[in-house]
Amino acid sequence: MSxxxxxxxxxxxxxxxxxxxxxxxxxxxxxxxxxxxxNGLGLxxxxxxxxxxxxxxxxxxxxxxxxxxxxxxYLLITASYTTxxxxxxxxxxxPLHRELGIYxxxxxxxxxxxxxLEVHAINHHWRSALKDAALTGSGFIVAIVALSSLRELIGxxxxxxxxxxxxxxSQATAVISKGSNTTEYFDFALLLPAAFILLxxxxxxxxxxxCKLNENAPVxxxxxxxxxxxxxxxxL
Amino acid sequence: xxxxxxxxGISSPMQHSQRSTGRLMLLVxxxxxxxxxxxxxxxxxxxxxxxxxxxxxxxxxxACALKLRGRDMRQHLSDNSxxxxxxxxxxxxxxxxxxxxxxxxxxxxxxxxxxxxxxxGQNLFNPAMCGYVLLLLSFPVEMTSWHIPNDALVDGSSxxxxxxxGLRQSLLLSMPVFGSAQMSSPDSIDGLAMATPLxxxxxxxxxxxxxAWDAGVSLFSRDSGAAWELxxxxxxxxxxxxxxxxxxxxxxxxxxxxxxTMMSMLFYAPDSSAVYGTPYLHLFGSAxxxxxxxxxxxxxxxxxxxxxxxxxxxxxxxxIYGIRxxxxxxxxxxxxxxxxxxxxxxxxxxxxxxxYGHGKKSRSVPTTEVEP
Numbered sequence: 001m002s003x004x005x006x007x008x009x010x011x012x013x014x015x016x017x018x019x020x021x022x023x024x025x026x027x028x029x030x031x032x033x034x035x036x037x038x039n040g041l042g043l044x045x046x047x048x049x050x051x052x053x054x055x056x057x058x059x060x061x062x063x064x065x066x067x068x069x070x071x072x073x074y075l076l077i078t079a080s081y082t083t084x085x086x087x088x089x090x091x092x093x094x095p096l097h098r099e100l101g102i103y104x105x106x107x108x109x110x111x112x113x114x115x116x117l118e119v120h121a122i123n124h125h126w127r128s129a130l131k132d133a134a135l136t137g138s139g140f141i142v143a144i145v146a147l148s149s150l151r152e153l154i155g156x157x158x159x160x161x162x163x164x165x166x167x168x169x170s171q172a173t174a175v176i177s178k179g180s181n182t183t184e185y186f187d188f189a190l191l192l193p194a195a196f197i198l199l200x201x202x203x204x205x206x207x208x209x210x211c212k213l214n215e216n217a218p219v220x221x222x223x224x225x226x227x228x229x230x231x232x233x234x235x236l
Numbered sequence: 237x238x239x240x241x242x243x244x245g246i247s248s249p250m251q252h253s254q255r256s257t258g259r260l261m262l263l264v265x266x267x268x269x270x271x272x273x274x275x276x277x278x279x280x281x282x283x284x285x286x287x288x289x290x291x292x293x294x295x296x297x298x299a300c301a302l303k304l305r306g307r308d309m310r311q312h313l314s315d316n317s318x319x320x321x322x323x324x325x326x327x328x329x330x331x332x333x334x335x336x337x338x339x340x341x342x343x344x345x346x347x348x349x350x351x352x353x354x355x356x357g358q359n360l361f362n363p364a365m366c367g368y369v370l371l372l373l374s375f376p377v378e379m380t381s382w383h384i385p386n387d388a389l390v391d392g393s394s395x396x397x398x399x400x401x402g403l404r405q406s407l408l409l410s411m412p413v414f415g416s417a418q419m420s421s422p423d424s425i426d427g428l429a430m431a432t433p434l435x436x437x438x439x440x441x442x443x444x445x446x447x448a449w450d451a452g453v454s455l456f457s458r459d460s461g462a463a464w465e466l467x468x469x470x471x472x473x474x475x476x477x478x479x480x481x482x483x484x485x486x487x488x489x490x491x492x493x494x495x496x497t498m499m500s501m502l503f504y505a506p507d508s509s510a511v512y513g514t515p516y517l518h519l520f521g522s523a524x525x526x527x528x529x530x531x532x533x534x535x536x537x538x539x540x541x542x543x544x545x546x547x548x549x550x551x552x553x554x555x556i557y558g559i560r561x562x563x564x565x566x567x568x569x570x571x572x573x574x575x576x577x578x579x580x581x582x583x584x585x586x587x588x589x590x591x592y593g594h595g596k597k598s599r600s601v602p603t604t605e606v607e608p
Contacts, residue, residue, distance in 0.1 A: 186340075188374035197348065 012120065012132050014139030019112035020199075021143050021206050026112030029103040030144050031195040037160045040148025041141070042096050043103055046085055048137025051113045054078045055133035058121040065122070074117045075108065082108035096165040112140060143202070150198055155189030257356075260483055261316035264530070265323055267474035267483075271526060272327065274470040278463035281403045282331020287323050289338045294322035294346055301351040317356045321345055324364040324531060328523075328570065329371065330379060337378055341367035361577045362534045365570040372570065468525040475529025484533040487542060491549020492528040492556070493519065499557040524556065527569035532576060539580040544587035551583075552576040 019025050026047070033043045054077045058065070065073045086104050089097040097104065107113065116136050121129040153159055188194050255263075275283045298318040302309045325345055329338065345367030353359045372379045478484045500515040518524060532538060532552050539548035552572045559568030 186374050188370055191373060 012116070012136045012139075014135050014142060017136070018139040018143055018206075019115075019136055020140060020147075021203050023112065023115070025115060026110040026140075027199075029106060029110065030147065031192060031199065033100060033103050034144055034148035034151055034195060035155065035190050036152045036162065037145065037149045038096070038162050038165050039099055040144045041166065042093075042100055044141035044144040046089070046100075046104060047107050047110060047113065048133075048141055050078060050081045050085060050107050050110075051116060051137045051140075052130065052133045053081045054113065055116055055121040055129040056126050057081075058117045059124055059126040059129035062122050070118075070122060071114075074114055078110075078113055078117075079108040092168045093165070094169055099165065112136070146202060147195070147199055150202070151189050151195065154186050154198075155194075157185040257315040257317065261320045263481060263483055264320050264478065265316070267477045268323055268327070268471075268530065270470035270473050271467055272323075272470075274463075274467045275327075278467070279331060281407075282333075283327060285407060286329055286331060286333060286338060287326030289335055290322035290326040290342050291319055293339055293342045294318040294325075297343060297346040298351075301347055301355075305351065305355070307355070312355070315356060318346060321350070321364045321367075324526075325367050327526060328364065328368045333378065337371060337375065340374075341371045343367075344370045357536055359536055360581075362531060362537045362573055365531060365573050368570045369574060372565070464522075465520045468520045468522075471525040471529060475525065478529060478533075484529070484535075485542075485545065487545035488533050488538060488549045488552075489528040491546045492532060492553040493524070495550050495553025496524055496557055499554065503557075503561065518557070518560070522560070523569045527552075527556065527573065531569060532573050537577045537580060539576075539583045539587070541584050541587045541589060544580070544583040547583050547587065548576050548580055551579050 017023065020027070020030055029043055029047075034040045054074070057077050058074065061073070061077075082105060085107070086097075089100075089104060116133055120132045124132070149159060152161070189198070272283055272287065295313065295318055299309055299313060302312050322342060325342060326338070329341065345363040349361055349363040349366035350356065350359045475484075475489060479486050479489070496518050497515050500518040504514055528549075532549070539545050552575070555572035555575045556568050559565055559571055563571075565571065
C-alpha cells in the first residue's frame with residue numbers, strides 16, 4: 001500500500017504519490033471536468049504546465065522568497081502563469097476554453113500544484129524541481145485521462161469525441177458534433193455522483209494492483225510516529 | 237478507538253426474539269403480497285415479472301459479492317435481505333421494463349449500494365431506492381413509460397390484463413430478444429400510461445393527458461384511480477400487518493402519513509389552477525403507502541431512536557410533498573427516502589435518549605465515542 005509522502009527529498013513518483021489517486025488533492029476540477037476525454041486532457045495538460053512553470057520559478061527564486069510570505073508568493077506565481085495560460089487558451093483554443101470554463105482560472109489555487117511548491121520546489125535546485133513537477137504533472141494527467149475516458153465511454157459511448165477541440169482554432173475545420181448523438185447511453189456516468197463512485201473504483205483498482213505487486217515483497221513493519229498530545233489517557 | 241458494544245451497549249432487561257433476520261425478511265415479503273397481487277390483477281403480469289427477474293439476479297449478485305468478500309455464503313444468503321431489496325425494487329420500476337434495466341438497477345443496489353459499504357447492516361442508503369434512482373437519472377424515458385397489456389386498454393373487456401395474452405406480452409416487453417411485443421399504440425402509451433393517478437394528475441396540468449383523451453386513448457379498462465386505491469389499500473394492510481407483528485414500529489409510517497396529509501390539506505385549493513391535489517390523492521393515488529410502510533422503515537438506513545424516527549418521518553413526508561408539488565420529478569418516494577437516510581445519523585446523534593438518573597443535559601454516548 002502506498003503511503004502519502006509529503007516531506008521527501010526525492011522527486012515525487014507519479015504512481016506511489018499520485019496527486020489524484022493517492023494524495024486526493026485538487027479533486028474538485030478533476031471530478032467536475034472529467035465528463036469527456038478531451039476536457040480531461042485539456043485540464044490535465046494545463047494543470048501540468050502551470051505546475052511545471054511555477055515549480056521552476058519558485059525554486060529559482062527560492063533564496064529571494066521571504067519564508068514568512070511564501071504562500072503569497074506561491075499564489076502570485078501560480079496566478080500569473082494561470083492568467084497567461086487562460087489568455088493563450090482563449091486566443092488559440094477558444095471552444096475548449098469555453099468547455100473548461102471556470103476550472104482554468106481555478107488552477108492557480110489547485111492544491112495539487114501548491115503542495116509541490118511547498119514540499120519540493122522551495123528547497124531544491126530548479127532541475128530537481130523540474131523533474132518533480134514533471135512526474136507529478138504526468139501522474140495528474142494519467143489519472144484524469146483514466147477517469148475521463150471511463151466516464152466518456154460509459155456515459156456517451158464514445159472515446160475522444162470532439163478531438164478537434166485540441167487543435168488550435170485556425171486548424172480546427174471540422175464542425176463540433178455536440179449533441180448530435182441521440183443514442184441512449186448511461187447518463188448517470190456524466191453526473192457528479194458517478195464521478196465520485198468511479199474515482200473510488202479507480203483508487204480501489206490501484207490499491208488492488210499495489211497489493212498484488214507487494215504480495216511477494218517481504219513484510220516490513222511500518223514505523224509509526226507516536227502521536228504527541230498534551231495529555232494521553234490511554235493507548236491510541 | 238475500540239468500540240465495545242458487548243460490554244456497553246446492552247443493559248440488563250434483555251428481550252429475546254426467536255425470529256432470525258431471514259424470517260423477518262420473509263415476513264416483510266409476505267406483507268407485500270396483497271399490494272402486489274392487486275397490482276397484478278389490475279395491471280397485468282409486469283410487476284410479477286419484474287420481481288422475479290430482480291429476485292433471481294439479486295440472489296446471484298449477492299452470492300458473487302459474498303464470494304468475493306470471502307464471507308460465509310450460506311449464512312449470509314439465508315438472511316433474505318437481497319430478496320426484500322429485489323421485491324421493493326421490482327415494485328418500484330415500471331412494468332414492462334427491459335431485463336437489462338432490471339439488471340443494471342439491481343447490480344447498483346446490491347453491489348455498489350450494499351456490499352461496497354460493507355454489506356447488510358452497514359449500508360447508509362436504502363439499496364432498492366439507490367438502484368431505482370440510478371435508473372431514473374440515467375434512463376428517464378424508460379423509467380416513466382408504464383406498459384400495460386393491450387387488452388387492458390380496450391374498453392369493456394373484463395380483467396383482461398390478467399390473461400395469457402397479457403402474460404406473453406409482458407414477457408416479450410421485458411425480454412425483447414424473443415420477438416417484439418406488439419403494443420397497440422406505442423407512441424401515445426409510452427408517454428401516457430403513467431405510474432399512478434397522482435402522476436396523471438400532474439401531467440394533466442401540462443395538457444398531455446387531455447390531449448390523449450381527445451385522441452381517443454383510454455388509459456385503463458377500468459377507472460385507474462379505483463385500481464390504484466385498491467393497490468394502496470393492499471400495501472396499507474401489509475404495513476399494518478408488519479406493525480402488528482412488531483417488525484416495524486409505528487413512528488416512521490405515522491409521521492410520514494401525517495406530514496403528507498397535513499401538507500396536502502394546507503395547500504389544497506379546489507378552485508386554483510395550480511396542481512396540488514387532494515389529500516386523498518396524495519395518500520392513495522400515489523406510492524405513499526408502500527413508501528411509508530415498506531421503504532422508509534428499512535431497519536438499517538432509517539433512524540433508530542424514538543424521537544429520531546419521528547423527525548425522520550417528518551423530513552421524508554415534507555420531502556415527498558415538496559418534490560411532488562414543486563419539483564420536476566414525477567413521484568418522489570425514492571428521493572425523499574434517500575434524503576431521510578442522509579439525515580438519519582445526525583438525527584440519531586441529536587435525539588439520544590436521556591440517561592436514567594441523570595439530569596436533562598446528560599445524554600447517552602454513542603458507542604463509537606466510548607473511550608476504553
